[in-house]
Amino acid sequence: MRLVLPAVLVGHILLISTQVGIRPGTTLLESAVFGTLAGAQGLVDRAGAGIRDTVSMVVGLREAQRENEALRADYDALRMRLQEQRALTHRTTVLVGLRELRRSLRWRTVSARVIGTDATPYFRTLTVDRGASDDVQPDHAVLSPSGVVGRIVGPPSRSAAKVQLLNDRNAGAGASIERTGTTGVVAGTDEASALQMRYVSTASPVVVGDVVLTTGDDGIYPPGLLIGTVAAAEHAGGPSQTIRIAPAVDFSKLQHVLIVVPARGAEADTSLISGGSR
Amino acid sequence: MTTPRILAVVGAALAAQTTAPRFLDAAANVDLPLVAVVFAGLTGGPVVGLWTGTAGGLAQDLLSGGVLGVNGLAKSLIGTWAGWMSVQFITFQAWRRAVIVGAATLANAACVVGVYALVSTPGPSAHLRGVAMQGSANASVGIVATAVARWAPVMQTRRRGRRGRARFHRRTR
Numbered sequence: 001m002r003l004v005l006p007a008v009l010v011g012h013i014l015l016i017s018t019q020v021g022i023r024p025g026t027t028l029l030e031s032a033v034f035g036t037l038a039g040a041q042g043l044v045d046r047a048g049a050g051i052r053d054t055v056s057m058v059v060g061l062r063e064a065q066r067e068n069e070a071l072r073a074d075y076d077a078l079r080m081r082l083q084e085q086r087a088l089t090h091r092t093t094v095l096v097g098l099r100e101l102r103r104s105l106r107w108r109t110v111s112a113r114v115i116g117t118d119a120t121p122y123f124r125t126l127t128v129d130r131g132a133s134d135d136v137q138p139d140h141a142v143l144s145p146s147g148v149v150g151r152i153v154g155p156p157s158r159s160a161a162k163v164q165l166l167n168d169r170n171a172g173a174g175a176s177i178e179r180t181g182t183t184g185v186v187a188g189t190d191e192a193s194a195l196q197m198r199y200v201s202t203a204s205p206v207v208v209g210d211v212v213l214t215t216g217d218d219g220i221y222p223p224g225l226l227i228g229t230v231a232a233a234e235h236a237g238g239p240s241q242t243i244r245i246a247p248a249v250d251f252s253k254l255q256h257v258l259i260v261v262p263a264r265g266a267e268a269d270t271s272l273i274s275g276g277s278r
Numbered sequence: 279m280t281t282p283r284i285l286a287v288v289g290a291a292l293a294a295q296t297t298a299p300r301f302l303d304a305a306a307n308v309d310l311p312l313v314a315v316v317f318a319g320l321t322g323g324p325v326v327g328l329w330t331g332t333a334g335g336l337a338q339d340l341l342s343g344g345v346l347g348v349n350g351l352a353k354s355l356i357g358t359w360a361g362w363m364s365v366q367f368i369t370f371q372a373w374r375r376a377v378i379v380g381a382a383t384l385a386n387a388a389c390v391v392g393v394y395a396l397v398s399t400p401g402p403s404a405h406l407r408g409v410a411m412q413g414s415a416n417a418s419v420g421i422v423a424t425a426v427a428r429w430a431p432v433m434q435t436r437r438r439g440r441r442g443r444a445r446f447h448r449r450t451r
Contacts, residue, residue, distance in 0.1 A: 116296035119295050119340075122344065124343070154343070164343050170400040
């Protein structure tokens with residue numbers, strides 16, 4: 001009975017449809033079959049469109065990702081160039097001779113990928129994938145497009161090196177306040193997101209927001225590189241004040257860095273901005 | 279605990295320690311190799327704790343900016359101590375293990391800072407607040423590790439049981 005009733009009903013409909021036309025030249029059966037097929041066609045078309053859209057979206061996403069990476073690389077290169085321009089400007093304003101200026105900007109950099117952080121909570125170091133085979137040696141400065149990152153410490157292996165971050169408690173860099181030219185020493189603190197500038201004379205007024213740059217006196221970091229901005233200044237009562245600095249670099253988000261390595265003769269001049277990086 | 283297992287535990291802890299802070303800032307405060315060493319000591323006894331501590335500490339020294347051997351020494355002591363604790367006391371409960379991990383963090387910090395003070399090399403400064411925070415973080419990780427270590431075999435057995443029952447029903451249907 002379950003099958004008979006539908007079969008009979010369908011039979012009736014078919015029978016009727018062979019006789020009843022809904023438009024001249026079109027039967028109800030034709031219309032029903034066409035409607036069903038068109039519905040199926042619509043479904044197939046929608047599914048196909050969905051797949052096509054998905055595939056094009058995936059392809060588009062990959063293209064967008066490639067484009068994004070290329071743009072990011074361009075952006076980093078431009079920011080690096082901006083830093084170098086800043087260094088150049090700084091050096092020019094303090095009227096250093098042209099020869100000295102050229103020497104100070106003779107950088108050759110190798111780009112390195114961060115492959116690990118410090119294995120203990122006590123130190124702030126990174127491991128990068130460049131080592132002795134890339135001319136990386138201890139005390140080479142490590143930079144990012146945002147500013148100074150740190151320096152190479154310990155003997156590097158052939159293909160890896162350890163970077164002591166500037167916010168490590170044992171790190172230090174000669175620094176000066178760009179606006180006044182007051183010098184001091186920037187070192188890490190217990191807080192990972194702050195630096196401290198020590199030995200700054202109380203006679204020199206420091207304003208929150210002042211830009212802090214490297215002096216180059218430490219023999220590690222080239223002069224004029226951005227360290228950060230003044231976040232607060234404290235007078236402890238002595239002849240010097242302690243300044244809290246917000247670092248320009250977010251040390252916890254570093255993925256790629258640039259290591260400043262000694263220039264290789266004449267090619268150093270052209271490697272100043274981008275030629276030496278890889 | 280076999281040597282490959284010790285090495286695997288230490289390797290996993292080190293891999294996590296050197297990778298996690300890049301994705302989660304708070305992870306920089308946790309000393310995962312320490313937690314691994316304490317757990318190795320608690321489950322395997324003093325000898326296992328000693329060797330795990332030695333291997334983990336030395337590897338940690340190699341991958342950090344400090345003097346080679348300081349963490350090796352500290353963690354060897356911690357591992358042995360944790361193993362001794364497991365022999366002397368019942369340390370099965372999660373909270374007891376957490377307390378041991380917390381105490382081990384304090385002892386580890388004291389040992390590391392003490393050794394650096396002796397060798398007159400600039401080392402980490404010991405702030406009780408920082409060490410206490412680190413101890414709490416390590417203890418929390420310890421509680422989670424205990425729960426995982428306890429429940430993982432149970433869940434695996436249950437899953438196997440479910441699979442076995444399903445197979446049995448298919449066969450008998």
